[in-house]
Each structure stands twice: as C-alpha cells, then as structure tokens.
Amino acid sequence: MAEPLRVQISASRARNERRPRMANIEDRRPGLELTSRALMRDGRPWLPVSGEMHYTRTPRERWTHRLRLMRAGGISVVSTYVPWIHHEPVRGSARFDGRFDVGAFIDAARAEGLEVVLRIGPWIHGEVRNGGFPDWVQEAPVRHRTDDPAYLALVRGWFGEVARALDGRAAPDRVLAIQLDNELYDQPGHLVTLKRLAREAGMSAPLWTATAWGGAQLPDPDVLPLWGGYGDGFWVDADAPWDPTFRAHYFFSDTWDDPGIGADVRGDDATGRSDLSVWFPPATCELGGGMATAYHRRPRPEALDIAAIAHAKLGSGSAWQGYYMYAGGTNPGADLAESHATGYPNDMTRLSYDFHAPIGEAGRAAPAHAALRRQHAFIEAFGDLIAPQPAHLPEIQPAGVDDSSTLRWAVRGDGDQGFLFIGWHQPHVPVAACRGARFRIESPAGPVVMPSAPVDIAPGTLARWPVGLRVGGVRIAWATASALTVLPGPVPTLVLLEDAGIPVEVAHGDAVHRIDVDDHPHLHLADADGSTLDVLVLSAPDAERVWVSETRAGRRLFVTEDEITWDRAGLVSARARGDVPAVREYVDGSWRAPAWTHVSGTSAAASVTPQPVRAWSIPPGDYGTVDGRQSAPGDAVLDDHAAVYRVGVPDWCDEDAVFQMAWGGDVAQVRVDGVTVTDRFWDGSDLVVNLRDLGAAPGAEVEVRILPLRTDSAVHLPAGAAARLSSSTEALCAIDAVSVGQRSLWQEAPR
Numbered sequence: 001m002a003e004p005l006r007v008q009i010s011a012s013r014a015r016n017e018r019r020p021r022m023a024n025i026e027d028r029r030p031g032l033e034l035t036s037r038a039l040m041r042d043g044r045p046w047l048p049v050s051g052e053m054h055y056t057r058t059p060r061e062r063w064t065h066r067l068r069l070m071r072a073g074g075i076s077v078v079s080t081y082v083p084w085i086h087h088e089p090v091r092g093s094a095r096f097d098g099r100f101d102v103g104a105f106i107d108a109a110r111a112e113g114l115e116v117v118l119r120i121g122p123w124i125h126g127e128v129r130n131g132g133f134p135d136w137v138q139e140a141p142v143r144h145r146t147d148d149p150a151y152l153a154l155v156r157g158w159f160g161e162v163a164r165a166l167d168g169r170a171a172p173d174r175v176l177a178i179q180l181d182n183e184l185y186d187q188p189g190h191l192v193t194l195k196r197l198a199r200e201a202g203m204s205a206p207l208w209t210a211t212a213w214g215g216a217q218l219p220d221p222d223v224l225p226l227w228g229g230y231g232d233g234f235w236v237d238a239d240a241p242w243d244p245t246f247r248a249h250y251f252f253s254d255t256w257d258d259p260g261i262g263a264d265v266r267g268d269d270a271t272g273r274s275d276l277s278v279w280f281p282p283a284t285c286e287l288g289g290g291m292a293t294a295y296h297r298r299p300r301p302e303a304l305d306i307a308a309i310a311h312a313k314l315g316s317g318s319a320w321q322g323y324y325m326y327a328g329g330t331n332p333g334a335d336l337a338e339s340h341a342t343g344y345p346n347d348m349t350r351l352s353y354d355f356h357a358p359i360g361e362a363g364r365a366a367p368a369h370a371a372l373r374r375q376h377a378f379i380e381a382f383g384d385l386i387a388p389q390p391a392h393l394p395e396i397q398p399a400g401v402d403d404s405s406t407l408r409w410a411v412r413g414d415g416d417q418g419f420l421f422i423g424w425h426q427p428h429v430p431v432a433a434c435r436g437a438r439f440r441i442e443s444p445a446g447p448v449v450m451p452s453a454p455v456d457i458a459p460g461t462l463a464r465w466p467v468g469l470r471v472g473g474v475r476i477a478w479a480t481a482s483a484l485t486v487l488p489g490p491v492p493t494l495v496l497l498e499d500a501g502i503p504v505e506v507a508h509g510d511a512v513h514r515i516d517v518d519d520h521p522h523l524h525l526a527d528a529d530g531s532t533l534d535v536l537v538l539s540a541p542d543a544e545r546v547w548v549s550e551t552r553a554g555r556r557l558f559v560t561e562d563e564i565t566w567d568r569a570g571l572v573s574a575r576a577r578g579d580v581p582a583v584r585e586y587v588d589g590s591w592r593a594p595a596w597t598h599v600s601g602t603s604a605a606a607s608v609t610p611q612p613v614r615a616w617s618i619p620p621g622d623y624g625t626v627d628g629r630q631s632a633p634g635d636a637v638l639d640d641h642a643a644v645y646r647v648g649v650p651d652w653c654d655e656d657a658v659f660q661m662a663w664g665g666d667v668a669q670v671r672v673d674g675v676t677v678t679d680r681f682w683d684g685s686d687l688v689v690n691l692r693d694l695g696a697a698p699g700a701e702v703e704v705r706i707l708p709l710r711t712d713s714a715v716h717l718p719a720g721a722a723a724r725l726s727s728s729t730e731a732l733c734a735i736d737a738v739s740v741g742q743r744s745l746w747q748e749a750p751r
Contacts, residue, residue, distance in 0.1 A: 002436055002454065005407065006395045009415040009443035013390040020221040020279045023206040029172040032206050034224070038281050038319045038387035047319060047383030048176075049376050050077035050117060050285065051326025054126070055105040056086040057353050058329045059693050060098055062363055063105060066327050067112045068565040068572075069359055072547065073369050074376020075326060077176060078109045079117035079285065081124040083132045084158055086332055091136045096165035099332060106169045117209070117285075118170065119179035120162060120198065122155050125265070126182075127292055127353065129335065129342045145184060147193050155194070159201040170203035177207035179285070180223065183262040184210065188219040195222060211285065213258045214266055221279035226322065227256040228286030229313060231305050231427060234294035234346060235264040237628065238716040242428045247401040249309045250426040252316045252393060252410035256282050264345045281388075283320030284313060290325060290356030290368065295347040295632035297716040298683040301356060301427070303367035304460055308425040310375055311462045315410045315421030317391040321379065323372075327359040328352075330678055330693070340626040347632040352678045354688075361678070362658050362690040365563050370544055374484060374497065377548035378464055381485040381555075382419070389413050407434045407457060415443030417470060419483065420450070422463040422499075428719075431459050441467060450478040451505050452512050458501040469494075473531030477507035481515075481537055485548050487557055489588065491524075493534040495557060500540040522589070536586065557586045563743075571748035574656075575603050581746050595749035601654055605741035610645035610704060616733045617641045619666075621710040630714055632681070633707060638669060642705040643733050649740070651698045653691055656743050659702075661687045662736035664724060666709035672696045674703075682709060684721030691740070708733035 015037050023034035033040035040046060051070050058066055070078060082102055088094040096102060102118075109116050123145055124132035133144070142151035163170065170178065180194040195208055210218050212225030229249040236243055245260030287310050291299045310321060331337055331351050338344040354361035358369040391412045398406040409422045420439060424431055436454035440447055448467055464482040468475065472492040481496035481504045498504055504515040508525050515523055515537050523535040538546060538559070547558040549566050558564060560583040563574040571594060573581035584591045619641040624631040647659070661668070668687055669679045677694040680687050696702050708731035709715075717725060725732050 002438070004438040004440035004449055005409065006440045006442065007392050007411050008395070009392050009411065009413065009441060011415075011444075013392055014414070015281070015390065016278070018279050022208060022221065022224070027172050027204045027206050029206045034207065034280070036279055036281060045384045045387035047321070047379050047387040048077045048115065049075050049379055050079045050320070050322040051075040051289065051358075052079050052324045053327035054080055054083075054329055054353070055102060056083055056099055056332050058099065058327070060101070060104070062693065063108045064112065065565070066359060066363060067109055067114060068567065069363070069365060069369075069563070070326060071112055071114060072549070072565045073326075073358060073365070073373040074380060074548075075114065076380075077115040077117060077322075079119060079322065080105065081119045081126045081128075081132065082121065082162060083124060083126065083128055084122050084137065085128060085130060085132050085134045085336065088158070088161065089134050091134070094161045101165070102162070103166050103169050106166070106174060110174065115176040116174070117177040117179060118175055118205070119182065120159070120203070121181055122158055123184070124182045125262070127338050127348050129338055145181065145190065146187060147190050152193065152197065156197055156201070159197050159203065163201040163203050166203065168202070170205065172204060172206045175205040177209050177224070178203060178205045179209045179211070179226075182211055183214065183216075183266065185214050185216045185266055188217045192219045192222055209285065212256075213261045214263065215257065215259065218277070220277045224280050224283065225277050226283050226285035226320075228258055228261050228284060228324070229309050230258075230261065230286070230288035230291065231301055231309050232291055232299035233260065234292055234297045234299060235262075236260075236297065238296045238630065238714055244401045247426065250312055250423065251398060251401065251408055252312055252391065252421065252423065254316070254391075254393070261286070281319035282317050283322070284318055285322035286324040287313060287322060289323035289358055289372075290328070292353065292355050293349060293681045293683055295681055295715065296629040298681055298718065298721075300683045300685055300718040300721075303371040304425055305427045306358075306368045307371035307375065308423055308462060310372060311421065312408070312423045314375065314379070315391060315412055315423060317389075317412060319387050323358075325353070325355040325357040328354040328357040328361045330361055334676070340624070340631045345627050345629055347630075349679045349681055351676065352680055354680075356685070360688055362688045362693070364658060364688065373548075374543060374546060377485045377546075378483055380548070380550055382483060385417060386412050386419065389418060404429055404431050407437060409439070411441055411467065413467060415445050417468045420463070420465040420467055422457060422461055422465075424457050424459060424461045433458050448478055450507065451480045451503070455480070455502050461499050461502070463499045463502075472533045473529065474508070474525050474527050474533035477509075479506045480504055481506075484538070484546065485555065485557065487586065488554055491532050491534050493536050493586075496535065496537045497543040497546070498537055498540045504537050506535055534589065559584045569747060570750070572599075573746045574743040575746060576741065576743045577603050577605065596746040597749045599745040599747045601656055601742060601744040602652070603742070603744045604652055605739060606650060608647055608650075608738040608740055610647050610735055610738055613644040613646055613703070616643035616706065616708050618731055619708055619710065621713055633667060635676075638667065638705050638707050642669075642707045645704045645706075645735065647702045647704055647738060649691060649696055649698045649700055649702055653698055653740060654742055655692050657691045657740055658742065659689050659691050659696075659738070659740055661704065661738045663687060663706060664709075664732045664734040664736065665706040666713070667707040669705045670694065671703040671705065673701050682721065684718050684724070704735070706733055706735065
C-alpha cells in the first residue's frame with residue numbers, strides 16, 4: 001500500500017492579528033470589525049460571499065427577483081459598479097430614475113437581507129466604453145486617474161451627484177464597502193484622494209476596497225486589497241494557448257496576485273508588490289462567475305470550471321468569496337460597450353452582457369448557480385469556523401501549472417477542527433483519475449489518517465471533507481463526503497454530499513461507519529456525555545439539485561429541479577413543467593412535500609418555427625484588426641449578408657416567457673420592431689433572452705439575424721464550436737431549434 005499523502009498543520013501559518021483603523025475606529029458599524037485574519041460580525045468570524053449585479057444593466061422591475069435568486073444561491077453581498085457614462089452622458093444632465101436609481105437598488109438589496117458594495121470608480125472598466133467615463137470626461141484636457149486638480153474637479157462633481165442620489169444611504173449602516181477606482185496600479189496616493197473626496201461628498205462605509213492584482217501599489221492600510229481569479233479570458237490573443245495565469249487558479253496556493261487580469265489594458269509595466277498585506281486577510285471580488293465574450297476570443301467556461309476556481313480559493317484561505325459576474329444583463333443602450341472604435345484592444349457585444357453567469361441575461365439560473373450554491377451553503381454553515389483559519393499545503397505539491405498528475409489538495413483549519421479540500425478538475429487539459437489516494441494530517445493533536453483504505457479520486461471531484469468537526473457536541477474524527485450544512489433541531493443534522501465514486505465513511509470515536517447512500521443514508525451518533533448527532537448523506541445526483549434556505553425562520557434543506565427562492569411569506573417555486581412543484585424537504589428525519597398555492601402564470605413550452613425572410617450569403621470575413629485582433633462586423637455587414645428570420649411570439653406568453661435559440665454562426669442579433677435589443681457572438685451556447693425584457697410582447701415583430709462564420713475565420717472558439725465550424729463547408733449559418741417557455745409561480749402554503 002502506498003504511503004498516504006501528508007500535510008503538516010503548523011501554528012506558524014496563522015496570521016498575526018492586526019486591526020486597521022478602517023471599520024474599527026473610522027467609519028464604524030456596530031457589530032462589525034475587521035482584522036488581519038477575518039471580518040467579524042457580532043463577535044464571530046464572518047466569511048462574506050459577494051456577487052456582482054449591475055442595476056443599470058437590469059430592468060428595474062427585475063431587480064427583486066434577481067436579488068432573491070442571488071440570495072437563494074448563497075450570496076450574502078451584492079456588489080455593483082456605478083457607471084458614470086450610464087448616468088451622465090451629457091454634462092450637467094445626470095439621471096437617477098428608473099433602472100438608474102442606485103438608491104432604490106440599495107433599498108431593494110437591503111430589503112432582501114443583502115449587504116451592498118458600491119464600486120464607484122470613477123473609472124470602472126466593466127467592459128464599458130471609456131472605462132465608464134462619459135465622452136465629455138474622456139475628452140477633457142486633464143490627466144485622468146491622477147491628482148490633477150482639473151480631473152479632481154470633475155470627480156468631485158460626480159461624487160456629489162452620486163451622494164445626492166443616494167440621499168444618505170452610503171453610510172456604514174447601509175453599505176458594507178465602497179471600492180475606489182478599478183485596476184489602478186501605480187497611483188496609491190490618488191486612491192487616498194478619492195477616498196477623501198467620497199467622504200467629503202457624504203459617502204462612507206466600514207470597508208474601503210481596491211483591486212490588488214497586477215502588482216498594484218495600494219495605500220496600505222487605507223484600502224482592503226481584493227484579488228481575482230479567472231480560468232480563461234477574452235483579453236488574450238485569439239491564437240494564444242491556455243495562459244498560465246488562467247491555469248494557476250485551479251491549484252491550491254499561497255499566491256493571490258494575478259498578473260493577467262487587465263494586462264491588455266494596463267500593459268506589463270506595473271511595478272507594485274504582489275505580496276499579501278499584513279493588515280488584511282486574503283479576500284476576492286472577481287472570481288470568474290463566468291466570462292464575457294469578445295469577438296476575437298470566445299471562452300465558454302462550464303459550471304464545473306467556475307466552481308473549481310472558487311473551491312480552490314476557499315481551500316487556499318480565502319476570507320471573502322467575490323464573483324464577477326454573478327448576474328448577467330443587457331447594456332442600457334447601444335455603443336456603451338468597450339470596442340476597437342473606442343480605443344480598446346477588444347470588440348465586445350454592444351448590448352448583451354450575459355457573461356455566462358450563474359444568473360444569465362434572461363434572469364434564469366444557469367448550471368453554475370447549482371455548482372456554486374453547494375459551496376455557499378457550506379460557507380454559511382461553517383464560515384465562522386474557517387474564516388480566520390489558514391490553509392496548509394501538502395508536502396508534495398504540483399511542480400507547476402503544467403503538472404496534471406499530482407493530486408491537488410489542502411487542509412484549512414487549526415489542527416483541532418477543519419476541512420480537507422480536494423480540487424481535481426481543470427478545463428482544456430483533462431486530469432486522469434488519481435488512484436489509491438489516502439491522506440495523513442499531522443498536527444499537535446495527533447495524526448489523522450483517512451479514509452480507512454485508499455480510494456480513487458475521479459476527475460471533477462471538488463471535495464470538502466470534515467476533520468475533527470464538532471456539531472452539537474459530537475466530534476466527527478473525519479468523513480469522506482463533502483460537508484454541506486447543519487440543520488437545526490433537538491438533535492442537529494449534519495448534511496454531507498456524496499463525492500461520486502468515493503465510498504462514504506464517517507469516523508466517530510473508535511468506529512468507522514460505512515454509509516450506503518442509496519439504501520441507508522442516515523446515521524445516528526451519540527457520545528458518552530449524552531450529546532447526539534444525526535448525519536444525512538445526499539447522493540451525488542441529489543447534490544446537483546440541492547437548495548439550502550436561510551431565513552429568520554431557520555435553515556431548511558430542499559431537493560428539486562425547480563428554481564426556488566423565498567420571500568417574507570415563505571418559499572416560492574418557479575415551475576417549468578407540470579402542475580405542482582416537485583420539491584422535497586428534509587424535516588425531522590424524513591422527506592416531505594410542501595403544500596403549495598398557485599400564484600400566477602401557466603407552465604408552457606413550445607417549439608417555434610422561424611420563418612425565413614432572407615437567405616444568408618458569404619460575408620467578407622475581414623472586418624479589420626487592432627493589434628492583430630479581429631474587429632467585429634458592423635450592422636452594414638449583417639444587413640448585406642445575414643440570414644433573416646421572423647419569429648412569432650405566442651399569444652400565451654406572459655412576463656416570464658423566455659426565448660431560446662440553438663444556433664451556429666458568427667453574430668446574432670435580435671430585433672424587435674426594427675430595433676436591435678440584444679446580440680451575441682457565437683461560442684456554441686444557446687441564445688436565451690426574456691421576451692418582455694426586450695419589449696417583445698405578443699404581437700411584436702421579432703426578427704433574428706445571423707451572420708455566417710467563415711471556416712477560415714481567425715477567431716478563437718471553444719473546442720466543440722471549433723469542431724462544428726471545421727466540419728462546415730465554406731461558412732456556418734444555422735438555426736438548430738427555437739423554443740419559447742414560461743413558468744408558473746407557486747407560493748408555499750402555511751403549515
């Protein structure tokens with residue numbers, strides 16, 4: 001039998017505790033503290049989970065649903081840019097009404113129990129034209145993003161407008177954090193100035209943050225450094241291989257800097273440091289919740305790719321999990337995206353900002369929502385335990401980002417309680433099964449060897465195995481199933497998730513219990529002092545459909561394929577098919593079906609046959625380049641060469657109706673009554689949009705235009721899409737299927 005893989009738990013890994021003035025002396029919120037180890041809330045460590053949603057890219061009437069779906073996914077903090085160009089395209093005519101009402105957005109988020117991070121810029125990037133500067137600011141004769149007095153005068157005016165619109169909401173009791181500028185690498189003094197100007201305008205928060213990647217020079221300890229991690233990106237050249245800066249995020253590591261994010265805009269001349277600040281715990285604001293699509297390069301991360309990076313950061317010691325984006329959207333007007341025409345190296349879709357996010361442009365949960373919410377349920381249940389704890393890396397670690405054979409794992413804990421993290425997945429270069437794995441954890445409390453016999457770790461395994469975990473007074477020595485949550489009750493229930501292909505064992509006292517997940521998924525444990533604990537293990541298939549609700553009424557566990565959220569009245573189910581929601585809840589040791597009352601809508605789905613209006617023709621394929629990167633074709637090219645189809649909107653469509661199109665080609669546009677309302681660059685994924693959000697009520701004239709993609713195109717495509725293109729003759733232009741579907745809404749009936 002091979003020797004177990006070994007890790008040493010060392011007290012020297014713990015960070016010395018420091019307390020900056022921020023959140024402790026300045027801009028205080030009662031009950032909230034910041035230390036170099038973790039955020040503290042009401043005296044307990046707190047591990048926030050933030051997700052980016054842009055209010056200006058989302059119809060106002062959809063805010064509450066999006067926020068509830070974020071909360072149902074385990075998000076505790078919503079972050080958003082405040083895009084100057086969206087609010088004040090014309091100098092002196094700032095607007096904060098409708099979808100631009102940032103104050104109302106804060107109110108909506110707080111009403112759903114979410115904390116708020118305002119990323120006020122004034123330069124934000126976010127794939128926005130001019131990085132968010134209105135044209136009149138971009139063209140002003142000032143030294144932008146510096147302490148040039150002429151520039152500061154513009155910023156002072158803008159911050160004053162935002163503060164007036166917020167009307168006192170940007171205060172420590174209403175806003176958790178304010179981010180200053182974005183991806184500013186060499187102006188630490190300017191960040192201090194921006195902080196002063198924001199406070200003078202009347203905006204403050206317990207936390208002030210800045211992005212730290214790219215070796216940024218930050219005014220330590222005036223801002224909390226935040227990191228990022230993307231597994232692929234649109235900002236590298238079309239012919240570039242999978243970059244090491246992307247690959248690194250699939251490993252457990254002590255390195256938090258990412259020199260690749262923003263390098264296409266920044267250049268490679270950043271001179272700052274990339275070590276962690278001694279004042280703050282490692283925290284993130286831009287883990288890739290998906291990826292935007294540029295014309296020249298079209299990465300398409302899968303749900304497991306997204307979850308694997310978040311899992312690696314959590315196992316590496318993250319004290320704040322932050323995603324960009326978490327909810328996609330649509331630009332509030334044409335020509336507001338970054339483009340070659342506005343000086344950027346990338347041409348982005350002009351309207352769509354779907355981002356392949358956990359919540360897409362249409363407002364529907366994508367597979368990444370499920371993949372991430374399991375991690376977030378774990379954080380909600382055990383975040384206070386792990387937030388201040390460091391990560392301990394094994395003796396034998398991968399030799400580098402090209403090492404696809406050495407198992408990736410780490411332990412996060414203090415030697416008494418903790419979790420063993422296994423992350424065995426990466427895209428593009430598959431890993432093989434790791435045969436005969438066993439682990440030995442050395443600590444002052446004595447060694448732990450697990451499992452009882454070697455196991456094979458299958459590709460795709462993202463495990464969080466408890467070690468020394470105490471629940472309800474009962475100590476679990478170790479288990480080989482991933483921790484999910486703890487259900488309250490006279491006898492608490494520890495819920496574990498089966499990791500596919502790995503036998504489930506729970507070690508307690510001197511016994512190791514093997515659990516048959518299919519026939520006997522329950523285990524009752526008792527200690528000599530009378531403490532008792534129930535253990536429930538969900539099968540790997542059920543783990544894909546699990547939801548954990550966190551409300552004032554308590555924590556609840558559900559299994560369903562439906563989308564569920566909750567409001568003050570209780571659970572809400574969006575049912576895509578059938579009459580009554582198919583939801584199972586685990587209560588008092590058994591599964592039951594909640595009772596439901598129909599609220600609105602009728603579940604319906606129908607295939608739609610697009611009516612050809614005009615056949616496609618071969619386009620030129622060369623639309624210009626910038627720095628060797630292909631430019632996107634303009635409307636004139638689509639007018640000349642795109643296939644045109646008319647799509648009827650069924651009379652039964654309601655507010656929830658979603659249009660879904662499987663297609664192949666280069667660029668797709670959806671036009672309603674002659675106006676382009678959204679667009680996509682093809683990457684093999686379906687185009688999914690909400691018809692009402694785009695103004696397409698029954699009776700509207702909906703037109704779809706698809707520009708052919710030539711087989712000799714130089715754009716980068718995901719492997720599956722590239723294979724389809726290469727099998728085409730001369731060019732690809734096809735609609736494979738079109739459907740329209742809507743859901744019925746159900747409210748849980750009172751018990």
